[in-house]
Amino acid sequence: MFQKNIITTLFALFFFTTLSAQEAESEAMNEKIKGKIQICVSCHGEQGATIMPVYPILAGQNFYYAYVQLKDLKSGLRKNEIMAAMVQDLEKDEMKLLASHFSEQAWPETKHKSDAEKTNIAKMAIDAGQCVQCHRGGFEGESRNPRLSGQNYEYLKKTMLDFKNKVRTNSAAKSSLFVTFSDEEIDALADYLAGFTP
Numbered sequence: 001m002f003q004k005n006i007i008t009t010l011f012a013l014f015f016f017t018t019l020s021a022q023e024a025e026s027e028a029m030n031e032k033i034k035g036k037i038q039i040c041v042s043c044h045g046e047q048g049a050t051i052m053p054v055y056p057i058l059a060g061q062n063f064y065y066a067y068v069q070l071k072d073l074k075s076g077l078r079k080n081e082i083m084a085a086m087v088q089d090l091e092k093d094e095m096k097l098l099a100s101h102f103s104e105q106a107w108p109e110t111k112h113k114s115d116a117e118k119t120n121i122a123k124m125a126i127d128a129g130q131c132v133q134c135h136r137g138g139f140e141g142e143s144r145n146p147r148l149s150g151q152n153y154e155y156l157k158k159t160m161l162d163f164k165n166k167v168r169t170n171s172a173a174k175s176s177l178f179v180t181f182s183d184e185e186i187d188a189l190a191d192y193l194a195g196f197t198p
Contacts, residue, residue, distance in 0.1 A: 033097045039086060040098065049108035053154040060107030065146045066099035069170075078170040110150050114195030115188075122192030125185045129177050138198030153194035160186045 040058070044050045048058030058066065072078035074087045074095075090098070114122075126132070131148075135141045139149035148156065162168035164178035164186065178186065 030097070033094055033101070036090070036094065036098060037101060040102075044102075047105040048102040049105070050152070053152045054158065055152070056155045056159075057108060057110075057151055058102040059105035061103055061147055062141050062143060062145065063099050063103035064143045065141065066103060067095055068144060070095040070099060072170040078168060107147065107150060110152070110194065112150075112153050112191075112194040114192050118188035118191050121185055121188035125181060125189045126192075129181070139193055139196055140198045148193045149196040149198050151194060153190050156193055157187060157190035160190060 040048070043052065043055050044058045045052070045055075048061070050057055069078060070087055070090065071092075073080060073083045074090060076084065087095070131139070134145045135148050136145075139147065141147045159168065160178050160181070161183070163171065163174040164181065166175055169175065181189070
């Protein structure tokens with residue numbers, strides 16, 4: 001019985017010591033990126049819930065997708081002059097921490113109301129592009145695929161047009177897809193997704 005109590009005590013000490021070390025490490029890492037988060041929120045809003053429609057909502061975006069975008073912006077695979085300057089000094093662990101921080105925030109409720117007259121055009125584009133295969137039925141995405149539902153209309157439209165016009169080049173599949181869509185279809189699709197609630 002005495003030996004069992006010693007083992008239990010040692011296990012508890014080990015567990016809490018390990019937990020404390022992990023908490024300390026986590027706190028140190030969060031301290032490391034606190035200033036970088038403040039830079040992000042200047043455009044992307046508190047907790048990543050931007051009110052500026054030309055910028056993407058980061059709050060609640062899928063972790064791995066957000067991380068890959070930061071990597072692509074740093075490497076130049078995804079071109080954006082403003083963001084390229086912001087991410088140049090980020091280390092891999094910092095990119096992961098930033099992606100994790102914003103992915104853990106609640107997705108904000110946006111006020112965009114989709115134009116009912118554009119809905120049929122949007123649905124035909126969704127079927128033609130087989131969008132739900134990657135972005136799922138609620139357009140919430142997963143892993144490497146972004147959430148599109150409730151994203152800012154202006155940002156969605158610009159992004160799709162950038163893929164179509166090969167301004168954004170970090171997804172060949174998206175460029176190939178959007179080149180087949182008219183600007184009207186892209187506008188309808190952006191409008192529909194911006195007002196979609198999963």
